Amino acid sequence: EADIYQTPRYLVIGTGKKITLECSQTMGHDKMYWYQQDPGMELHLIHYSYGVNSTEKGDLSSESTVSRIRTEHFPLTLESARPSHTSQYLCASTPPTGVYNEQFFGPGTRLTVL
Amino acid sequence: GENVEQHPSTLSVQEGDSAVIKCTYSDSASNYFPWYKQELGKGPQLIIDIRSNVGEKKDQRIAVTLNKTAKHFSLHITETQPEDSAVYFCAASKGHSNSGYALNFGKGTSLLVTP
Numbered sequence: 001e002a003d004i005y006q007t008p009r010y011l012v013i014g015t016g017k018k019i020t021l022e023c024s025q026t027m028g029h030d031k032m033y034w035y036q037q038d039p040g041m042e043l044h045l046i047h048y049s050y051g052v053n054s055t056e057k058g059d060l061s062s063e064s065t066v067s068r069i070r071t072e073h074f075p076l077t078l079e080s081a082r083p084s085h086t087s088q089y090l091c092a093s094t095p096p097t098g099v100y101n102e103q104f105f106g107p108g109t110r111l112t113v114l
Numbered sequence: 115g116e117n118v119e120q121h122p123s124t125l126s127v128q129e130g131d132s133a134v135i136k137c138t139y140s141d142s143a144s145n146y147f148p149w150y151k152q153e154l155g156k157g158p159q160l161i162i163d164i165r166s167n168v169g170e171k172k173d174q175r176i177a178v179t180l181n182k183t184a185k186h187f188s189l190h191i192t193e194t195q196p197e198d199s200a201v202y203f204c205a206a207s208k209g210h211s212n213s214g215y216a217l218n219f220g221k222g223t224s225l226l227v228t229p
Binding site (some may be wrong): 006022032040041042043048059090102103104105106107108 | 115122148150152155156157158159160201202209217219221222224
Protein backbone atom coordinates (compact mmCIF):
# COMPACT_ATOMS: atom_id res chain seq x y z
CA GLU A 1 0.00 0.00 0.00
CA ALA A 2 1.45 3.35 -1.08
CA ASP A 3 1.85 6.11 1.52
CA ILE A 4 0.12 8.91 -0.35
CA TYR A 5 -2.60 10.91 1.35
CA GLN A 6 -5.30 13.27 0.20
CA THR A 7 -7.45 15.55 2.30
CA PRO A 8 -10.27 16.16 2.47
CA ARG A 9 -11.80 12.99 1.05
CA TYR A 10 -15.09 14.75 0.40
CA LEU A 11 -15.83 18.46 0.07
CA VAL A 12 -19.07 20.27 -0.65
CA ILE A 13 -18.66 23.99 -1.13
CA GLY A 14 -20.48 26.98 -2.54
CA THR A 15 -19.67 28.84 -5.75
CA GLY A 16 -16.95 31.46 -5.47
CA LYS A 17 -15.11 29.93 -2.54
CA LYS A 18 -11.36 29.40 -2.56
CA ILE A 19 -10.33 25.83 -1.84
CA THR A 20 -7.11 23.89 -1.49
CA LEU A 21 -6.91 20.14 -1.95
CA GLU A 22 -4.02 18.61 -0.07
CA CYS A 23 -1.75 15.81 -1.27
CA SER A 24 1.17 14.41 0.68
CA GLN A 25 3.46 11.43 0.24
CA THR A 26 6.01 10.05 2.64
CA MET A 27 7.94 7.92 0.15
CA GLY A 28 10.45 10.54 -0.99
CA HIS A 29 9.02 10.52 -4.52
CA ASP A 30 10.19 13.39 -6.68
CA LYS A 31 7.50 13.37 -9.34
CA MET A 32 3.89 14.13 -8.45
CA TYR A 33 0.69 14.48 -10.48
CA TRP A 34 -2.89 15.70 -10.26
CA TYR A 35 -5.63 14.04 -12.29
CA GLN A 36 -9.25 15.03 -12.71
CA GLN A 37 -11.58 12.07 -13.10
CA ASP A 38 -14.93 12.70 -14.71
CA PRO A 39 -18.09 10.67 -14.06
CA GLY A 40 -17.35 8.65 -17.20
CA MET A 41 -14.22 7.38 -15.42
CA GLU A 42 -11.62 8.88 -17.76
CA LEU A 43 -8.48 10.26 -16.08
CA HIS A 44 -7.25 13.67 -17.24
CA LEU A 45 -3.78 14.93 -16.23
CA ILE A 46 -4.12 18.57 -15.10
CA HIS A 47 -0.78 19.26 -13.36
CA TYR A 48 2.53 17.57 -12.65
CA SER A 49 5.83 18.32 -10.96
CA TYR A 50 9.33 16.91 -11.43
CA GLY A 51 10.46 18.09 -8.01
CA VAL A 52 10.67 21.07 -5.68
CA ASN A 53 9.86 24.38 -7.42
CA SER A 54 8.84 22.55 -10.61
CA THR A 55 5.23 22.66 -11.85
CA GLU A 56 3.82 21.97 -15.31
CA LYS A 57 0.36 22.01 -16.83
CA GLY A 58 -1.06 18.73 -18.03
CA ASP A 59 -3.09 17.73 -21.04
CA LEU A 60 -6.41 19.08 -19.77
CA SER A 61 -6.72 22.80 -19.25
CA SER A 62 -7.61 23.59 -15.67
CA GLU A 63 -8.35 26.77 -13.76
CA SER A 64 -6.58 25.31 -10.75
CA THR A 65 -3.01 26.07 -9.69
CA VAL A 66 -0.42 23.97 -7.88
CA SER A 67 2.73 24.55 -5.89
CA ARG A 68 5.68 22.36 -4.87
CA ILE A 69 7.61 23.97 -2.07
CA ARG A 70 8.41 20.69 -0.32
CA THR A 71 9.10 17.30 -1.87
CA GLU A 72 6.33 15.57 0.05
CA HIS A 73 3.58 18.13 -0.51
CA PHE A 74 1.72 19.05 -3.73
CA PRO A 75 -1.42 21.10 -3.00
CA LEU A 76 -3.96 22.10 -5.65
CA THR A 77 -5.85 25.38 -5.31
CA LEU A 78 -9.02 26.71 -6.91
CA GLU A 79 -9.26 30.48 -6.37
CA SER A 80 -12.98 30.65 -7.11
CA ALA A 81 -14.85 27.36 -7.25
CA ARG A 82 -17.61 26.85 -9.82
CA PRO A 83 -20.09 24.02 -10.41
CA SER A 84 -18.03 22.97 -13.47
CA HIS A 85 -15.20 22.10 -11.05
CA THR A 86 -17.31 19.33 -9.52
CA SER A 87 -15.26 16.18 -10.01
CA GLN A 88 -13.02 13.58 -8.41
CA TYR A 89 -9.40 14.77 -8.01
CA LEU A 90 -6.65 12.17 -7.76
CA CYS A 91 -3.06 12.77 -6.72
CA ALA A 92 -0.23 10.41 -7.68
CA SER A 93 3.53 10.16 -7.30
CA THR A 94 6.49 8.33 -8.85
CA PRO A 95 9.82 7.37 -7.24
CA PRO A 96 13.06 8.98 -8.46
CA THR A 97 14.83 5.73 -9.31
CA GLY A 98 14.33 3.59 -12.37
CA VAL A 99 13.44 4.23 -15.96
CA TYR A 100 9.78 3.30 -15.76
CA ASN A 101 7.33 5.56 -14.00
CA GLU A 102 4.98 3.46 -11.93
CA GLN A 103 2.53 5.87 -10.41
CA PHE A 104 1.10 5.46 -6.91
CA PHE A 105 -2.31 7.02 -6.40
CA GLY A 106 -3.94 8.56 -3.38
CA PRO A 107 -7.58 7.79 -2.46
CA GLY A 108 -8.91 10.94 -4.14
CA THR A 109 -10.96 13.98 -3.15
CA ARG A 110 -14.54 14.17 -4.33
CA LEU A 111 -15.39 17.84 -4.80
CA THR A 112 -18.93 19.13 -5.22
CA VAL A 113 -19.47 22.83 -5.95
CA LEU A 114 -23.03 24.02 -5.48
CA GLY B 115 1.13 12.67 -28.64
CA GLU B 116 0.34 9.18 -27.46
CA ASN B 117 -3.24 7.97 -27.91
CA VAL B 118 -4.43 4.94 -25.96
CA GLU B 119 -7.70 3.26 -26.93
CA GLN B 120 -9.33 0.79 -24.53
CA HIS B 121 -12.16 -1.68 -25.20
CA PRO B 122 -14.71 -2.58 -24.09
CA SER B 123 -15.95 0.27 -21.90
CA THR B 124 -18.14 -2.15 -19.92
CA LEU B 125 -17.81 -5.90 -19.47
CA SER B 126 -20.05 -8.30 -17.58
CA VAL B 127 -18.98 -11.89 -16.93
CA GLN B 128 -20.17 -14.74 -14.77
CA GLU B 129 -18.06 -15.79 -11.82
CA GLY B 130 -15.45 -18.30 -12.93
CA ASP B 131 -15.34 -17.10 -16.51
CA SER B 132 -12.42 -15.22 -18.06
CA ALA B 133 -12.34 -11.50 -18.82
CA VAL B 134 -10.22 -9.83 -21.49
CA ILE B 135 -9.63 -6.10 -21.89
CA LYS B 136 -7.76 -4.78 -24.90
CA CYS B 137 -5.79 -1.60 -25.50
CA THR B 138 -4.03 -0.11 -28.49
CA TYR B 139 -1.47 2.68 -28.52
CA SER B 140 -0.18 4.97 -31.24
CA ASP B 141 3.42 5.87 -30.30
CA SER B 142 5.86 3.11 -31.20
CA ALA B 143 8.37 4.62 -28.74
CA SER B 144 6.19 3.62 -25.77
CA ASN B 145 7.90 0.93 -23.73
CA TYR B 146 6.01 0.63 -20.45
CA PHE B 147 2.42 -0.61 -20.16
CA PRO B 148 0.83 -0.75 -16.70
CA TRP B 149 -2.68 -1.82 -15.74
CA TYR B 150 -4.55 -0.22 -12.86
CA LYS B 151 -7.61 -1.38 -10.92
CA GLN B 152 -9.87 1.20 -9.33
CA GLU B 153 -12.41 0.07 -6.76
CA LEU B 154 -15.33 2.24 -5.74
CA GLY B 155 -14.24 5.19 -3.60
CA LYS B 156 -10.53 4.49 -4.02
CA GLY B 157 -7.67 5.62 -6.19
CA PRO B 158 -6.32 3.37 -8.98
CA GLN B 159 -3.85 0.70 -7.89
CA LEU B 160 -1.24 -0.94 -10.09
CA ILE B 161 -2.04 -4.63 -10.58
CA ILE B 162 0.44 -5.65 -13.27
CA ASP B 163 2.75 -4.04 -15.79
CA ILE B 164 4.77 -5.13 -18.80
CA ARG B 165 7.80 -3.66 -20.43
CA SER B 166 8.59 -3.75 -24.11
CA ASN B 167 11.31 -6.37 -23.83
CA VAL B 168 8.80 -9.10 -22.96
CA GLY B 169 5.67 -10.38 -24.69
CA GLU B 170 3.75 -11.82 -21.75
CA LYS B 171 3.69 -11.61 -17.98
CA LYS B 172 1.58 -13.54 -15.51
CA ASP B 173 0.75 -13.08 -11.85
CA GLN B 174 -1.62 -15.72 -10.49
CA ARG B 175 -5.00 -15.15 -12.21
CA ILE B 176 -3.87 -12.05 -14.07
CA ALA B 177 -1.83 -11.96 -17.25
CA VAL B 178 -0.86 -9.27 -19.71
CA THR B 179 0.26 -9.75 -23.30
CA LEU B 180 2.03 -7.24 -25.52
CA ASN B 181 2.31 -7.17 -29.30
CA LYS B 182 4.71 -4.34 -30.16
CA THR B 183 4.38 -4.84 -33.90
CA ALA B 184 0.62 -4.36 -33.79
CA LYS B 185 0.87 -1.84 -30.93
CA HIS B 186 -1.65 -3.53 -28.70
CA PHE B 187 -1.69 -5.10 -25.27
CA SER B 188 -4.31 -6.99 -23.32
CA LEU B 189 -5.26 -7.85 -19.76
CA HIS B 190 -6.55 -11.36 -19.07
CA ILE B 191 -8.26 -12.30 -15.83
CA THR B 192 -9.03 -15.99 -15.38
CA GLU B 193 -11.41 -17.62 -12.90
CA THR B 194 -13.03 -14.28 -12.17
CA GLN B 195 -14.43 -13.58 -8.72
CA PRO B 196 -16.94 -10.93 -7.55
CA GLU B 197 -14.08 -8.99 -5.94
CA ASP B 198 -12.58 -8.50 -9.40
CA SER B 199 -15.47 -6.12 -10.12
CA ALA B 200 -13.92 -2.68 -10.58
CA VAL B 201 -12.81 -0.21 -13.22
CA TYR B 202 -9.62 -1.19 -15.03
CA PHE B 203 -7.32 1.26 -16.81
CA CYS B 204 -4.53 0.52 -19.24
CA ALA B 205 -1.74 3.04 -19.82
CA ALA B 206 1.30 3.53 -22.03
CA SER B 207 4.47 5.50 -21.42
CA LYS B 208 7.85 6.15 -22.98
CA GLY B 209 9.21 6.00 -19.47
CA HIS B 210 12.07 8.47 -19.77
CA SER B 211 12.65 12.05 -18.72
CA ASN B 212 12.22 13.64 -22.16
CA SER B 213 8.59 12.59 -22.23
CA GLY B 214 7.84 14.09 -18.88
CA TYR B 215 7.30 10.64 -17.38
CA ALA B 216 3.71 10.88 -18.59
CA LEU B 217 1.36 7.92 -18.35
CA ASN B 218 -1.25 8.06 -21.08
CA PHE B 219 -4.37 6.31 -19.82
CA GLY B 220 -7.15 4.55 -21.67
CA LYS B 221 -10.72 5.55 -20.84
CA GLY B 222 -11.30 2.62 -18.53
CA THR B 223 -13.33 -0.60 -18.53
CA SER B 224 -16.00 -1.21 -15.93
CA LEU B 225 -15.91 -4.94 -15.14
CA LEU B 226 -18.81 -6.61 -13.35
CA VAL B 227 -18.48 -10.19 -12.16
CA THR B 228 -21.83 -11.70 -11.28
CA PRO B 229 -22.10 -14.67 -8.90
